[in-house]
Amino acid sequence: MRAVKLVSGMRVRYNRHSETGKPFGKGDDMEKKVSESRIEQVYQVRPAHLNGAGRLFGGRLMEWIDELAGLVGIRHAQHDVITASVDNLKFIRGAYLKDLIVLIGRVTYVGRTSMEVRVDTYIESMDGIRKPINRAYLTLVAIDEKGCPTEVPGLIIETESEKAEWEAGIRRREMRRQRREEGF
Ligand SMILES: CC(C)(COP(=O)(O)OP(=O)(O)OC[C@H]1O[C@@H](n2cnc3c(N)ncnc32)[C@H](O)[C@@H]1OP(=O)(O)O)[C@@H](O)C(=O)NCCC(=O)NCCS
Numbered sequence: 001m002r003a004v005k006l007v008s009g010m011r012v013r014y015n016r017h018s019e020t021g022k023p024f025g026k027g028d029d030m031e032k033k034v035s036e037s038r039i040e041q042v043y044q045v046r047p048a049h050l051n052g053a054g055r056l057f058g059g060r061l062m063e064w065i066d067e068l069a070g071l072v073g074i075r076h077a078q079h080d081v082i083t084a085s086v087d088n089l090k091f092i093r094g095a096y097l098k099d100l101i102v103l104i105g106r107v108t109y110v111g112r113t114s115m116e117v118r119v120d121t122y123i124e125s126m127d128g129i130r131k132p133i134n135r136a137y138l139t140l141v142a143i144d145e146k147g148c149p150t151e152v153p154g155l156i157i158e159t160e161s162e163k164a165e166w167e168a169g170i171r172r173r174e175m176r177r178q179r180r181e182e183g184f
Pocket residue numbers: 081082083084085110111112113114115139141149176180
């Protein structure tokens with residue numbers, strides 16, 4: 001069940017999601033906007049970042065993506081987080097020495113203790129034009145002092161694209177659940 005509250009104009013709150021129909025979350029005072037945890041980070045590719053083929057090493061980019069997603073999760077949850085899964089990690093094109101790499105992370109969906117974070121990676125040319133090189137969806141789980149999953153704030157949806165991401169996030173969550181059941 002999903003409770004949707006119209007707040008004002010386009011602003012919609014998607015703050016409860018439970019397959020059991022049982023409401024959960026931290027309450028209306030603990031909802032946060034997507035923009036409150038969004039992070040943009042820039043790196044320049046240096047020699048130490050290259051693989052044998054002279055391109056940005058995929059593992060390095062994955063580290064940057066995981067780190068950024070974790071920071072977005074910490075900002076939203078206001079708790080430590082751990083990465084539960086990474087999916088839709090697509091390498092669209094390579095990056096090379098001195099390229100400027102821009103990563104943008106934002107929360108797209110929240111469950112009870114988990115958050116889906118989308119990270120888009122671009123190469124930015126000197127004239128500021130960005131070409132996408134990677135898109136990933138990560139699931140972060142907030143943990144308490146004992147390392148146990150703990151509730152996260154709901155998400156306030158303000159734009160059509162945030163709404164579309166939320167709806168797609170529901171489908172991705174279901175796919176992940178099915179994969180877990182199948183043992184992946
Ligand atoms: C992530 C982890 C805490 C989940 O433990 P668990 O016993 O399945 O806990 P729960 O069943 O209470 O699930 C907690 C949340 O994680 C989600 N989750 C669990 N496994 C998941 C997976 N593989 N992919 C995506 N989400 C997952 C659940 O859907 C649930 O979300 P919700 O509360 O929003 O509904 C546990 O698998 C773990 O500690 N994994 C290792 C994480 C790690 O060390 N990462 C690398 C370093 S950061």
